[in-house]
Amino acid sequence: MLVLGLESSCDETAAALVEDGVRVRGDAVASQVAVHAEWGGVVPEIASRHHVMNLVPVMETALARAGARLDDVDGIAVTRGPGLVGALLVGVQAAKAIAWARGLPLVGVNHLEGHLSAVWLDGARGPGFPHLALLVSGGHSELVIARDHGVYELLGATRDDAAGEAFDKVGKMLGLGYPAGPTIDKLAQTGDPKAFTLPRPMRGRGLDFSFSGMKTAVLTIVQRQGVPAGQALADLCASFQASVVEQLVRKTRAALELHGMKQLQVAGGVAANRGLREAVAALCAERGVELFVPSPARCTDNAAMIAAAGYWRLLRGERADLSLNATASLPLST
Ligand code: KG4
Ligand code: ZN
Numbered sequence: 400m401l402v403l404g405l406e407s408s409c410d411e412t413a414a415a416l417v418e419d420g421v422r423v424r425g426d427a428v429a430s431q432v433a434v435h436a437e438w439g440g441v442v443p444e445i446a447s448r449h450h451v452m453n454l455v456p457v458m459e460t461a462l463a464r465a466g467a468r469l470d471d472v473d474g475i476a477v478t479r480g481p482g483l484v485g486a487l488l489v490g491v492q493a494a495k496a497i498a499w500a501r502g503l504p505l506v507g508v509n510h511l512e513g514h515l516s517a518v519w520l521d522g523a524r525g526p527g528f529p530h531l532a533l534l535v536s537g538g539h540s541e542l543v544i545a546r547d548h549g550v551y552e553l554l555g556a557t558r559d560d561a562a563g564e565a566f567d568k569v570g571k572m573l574g575l576g577y578p579a580g581p582t583i584d585k586l587a588q589t590g591d592p593k594a595f596t597l598p599r600p601m602r603g604r605g606l607d608f609s610f611s612g613m614k615t616a617v618l619t620i621v622q623r624q625g626v627p628a629g630q631a632l633a634d635l636c637a638s639f640q641a642s643v644v645e646q647l648v649r650k651t652r653a654a655l656e657l658h659g660m661k662q663l664q665v666a667g668g669v670a671a672n673r674g675l676r677e678a679v680a681a682l683c684a685e686r687g688v689e690l691f692v693p694s695p696a697r698c699t700d701n702a703a704m705i706a707a708a709g710y711w712r713l714l715r716g717e718r719a720d721l722s723l724n725a726t727a728s729l730p731l732s733t
Contacts, residue, residue, distance in 0.1 A: 400473045402713065403497075404706025405458070407490035408482025408510045409537070410434075410441045412453035413702035414461040416472070420710035421519050423703045425465025429453040432578065439571050443483045450489035458493075461702070469501060476709020479507030479719075480729030481538065487725030495721050505719045506712045508705050511539060511731045512549060514666040516711070517693040517704035526691045531660040533651050533679070534731075536667030537563035537578065540608050540647075542654045543731060545664070548711035551732040554654055555606025562643055562669045565610035569617045569639055573626055583636045584672050590630070590637025595620060597642040606650050606657075613642045640674045648678045655688055664691040671695040 401424070406413040410431040416424040431449050435441045462468060477494035480487060491507070498505035515532055519525035526545075534541045540557040560568065563580055570579015575586075600612045617639055620627075627635050655663065665679055670692055683690040697704065 400710060400713065401467065401471055402474045402476050402706040402710045403458070403461075403472045404508075404702040404704070404709060405454070405475070405477045405490045405494050406510070406513070406700060406702040406705045407450040407454065407486050408478045408480070409486060409700060410446050411700040412450045412457050413700065414454070414458040415702035415706050416461055416465040416467055417520070417703050417706035417710065420516070420707045421522060423520055424467060425461040425463070426701065426703050427457045427460035427464065428701055429457045436577050439577050440567070441483070443485055446483055447485035447489060450486055454489060454493050469497070472501070472503060474504040474506065474709065474713045476506050476508050476706050476713070478510045478513065478705050479723060480509065480726035482510055482725075482727065484725050484727040487727070491723060491725045495723060499721060504713055505723065506709045506717050507719045507723050508708045508712070509729055509731060510705070511541075512551075512708045513704040515543075515545060515551070515664070516548070516708035517666060517697040517701070518664045518691045520693065520697055520703050520707055523691075523693075526662040526664050526689070529660070530662035530664060531651070531654055531658065533647065533663065533665045534667045535562040535647065535665070535669035535675070537561060537567065539667065540610070541731070542606050542650060544658060544660070549708070553731060554658070555608065555650060557608040557610060559609050559611040560614060562608070562610055562647065563667070565614050565643060566669065568614050572618055572621050573632065573635070580669060580672065583640055584674065586633045586636040587640040587674055590633030590635070592637040592641035594631075594634035595638035597638055599642060599645055601646060601650070606654050608646060608650060610643060610646070613639060640672070644672070644674045644678045647675060648682055651679065652682055652686070655686060660688070662689045662691065666693060666698065668699045671698040
């Protein structure tokens with residue numbers, strides 16, 4: 400089954416054609432990073448306008464890369480939430496229009512479910528069910544048990560900032576541009592993670608996360624000493640990244656133990672972080688747990704993951720009608 404996936408929940412306009420939920424035939428992403436960079440974050444209204452301009456060209460590029468035409472498409476999957484409602488609406492309206500005009504089955508996909516479906520793309524052997532998933536993105540940080548495609552049990556979530564959001568806010572304080580996760584990741588490679596002592600919060604607090612304390616700790620350092628440069632900047636990035644990774648790994652370890660899980664997947668934009676990838680690999684090696692992480696390009700927002708998630712829903716006979724709407728706040732298992 401060839402599924403056309405559309406994604407427009409935040410600042411990436413993306414389209415992809417995926418065969419049977421695993422084989423990416425064509426994939427295109429138009430990033431608005433440069434557009435929003437001067438504002439230091441995503442401006443919702445500007446994002447919506449760029450989605451309107453980018454969606455059709457991105458879809459045409461994905462079809463061309465796949466060597467396919469709309470006639471070859473068997474179904475459409477579109478992100479229906481969570482995200483910026485105006486941005487989401489662009490994808491949802493486009494998907495409804497194509498589905499109606501072509502008489503194609505349509506399904507709305509939860510963006511987070513998309514992230515959790517990226518692990519099966521590109522012919523990779525993915526995890527079985529149930530498995531533990533650590534989902535860390537710009538908007539969410541969650542530990543969930545994946546019981547099946549589309550069936551999840553939430554174990555813990557952030558009580559304040561998402562991990563990626565903390566990376567971005569700290570990066571902004573350090574003048575590293577937006578989004579700052581990849582820059583902090585790079586600088587951290589040459590920094591000393593023990594140079595600055597940052598908080599290690601949420602000990603003994605179940606499986607929830609909190610990242611705002613370490614963000615405030617960085618702010619205090621910057622207010623006292625100014626924005627560091629050179630080696631000191633790399634050291635601060637390494638210290639901040641280490642404290643985020645330490646908490647993510649500590650909670651993941653606790654969830655693996657508590658639920659006796661033998662497979663773990665790590666998904667979402669922050670799963671591209673080298674420090675996190677190394678730390679979860681070490682955790683899994685130590686505990687005899689099998690680890691699955693999508694390639695870095697499939698960790699950040701893309702439409703192949705939406706097509707993949709949509710495939711399983713279409714296969715189960717799920718169909719959205721033209722009342723399909725965008726929802727800004729959408730928990731994972733609904
Ligand atoms: O999943 P994603 O592309 O979008 C959302 O659904 O939010 O995640 C974007 C987030 C941003 O906060 C970005 O800074 C972060 O992922 N990110 C990283 C890295 N690459 C992207 N954070 C840390 N290290 C990275 N290498
Ligand atoms: Zn995302």
